[in-house]
Amino acid sequence: MFQIIGIVLLFALVFGSYVISGGKFEVILHALPHEMMAIGGAGLAAFLISNSTTTMKATLGGLGKAFAGPKWKKQDYKDLLSLLFQLTKTMKSKGVIALESHIEKPAESTIFQKYPKVLKDHFATDFICDTLRM
Structure with missing residues (x-):
């Protein structure tokens, strides 16, 4: 534009x-x-x-x-923030061990599957998973 x-x-x-x-x-x-x-x-x-x-x-x-135009739209950023919120909420309420299955195999994760555009972008997915592993 x-x-x-x-x-x-x-x-x-x-x-x-x-x-x-x-x-x-x-x-x-x-x-x-x-x-x-x-x-x-x-x-x-x-x-x-x-x-x-x-x-x-x-x-x-x-x-x-x-x-x-841009690859990521406003809704995609909202989805990304919602994904990060759900991951950190899971970590806080159920512990780090409960988060491990989601970040080790994001394609099989119920949390990641709610946000297919983020899951499809392997750079974003790898970045999120690698950061949470630390």
Whole structure:
């Protein structure tokens, strides 16, 4: 969302400053296809010349991620906090031994199974389990 707002703001400020300083917007509209071809083409050509295939693929993947939005949504963070609350509540009420089965095999845990998105992210699951083992 912020990427789109940034692009709109960029164009509004650049073209707005041109119009405010006395420039005619019709001139920009007339020259826009040619200017975009020259500037965009030069930028694309410079990018192709200066980068490896791996870097180009990573850049395209990064652009896709930037416009896709965040991986974790508000509800996912609530689920994560609820999971941590249930784990610490279990540890406090039933003891550390009762928690061991949940953190040793999180895929089989009744607590972890309530939060499938957290369970599916092995980095988050490993981090939680490793921290609680200590």
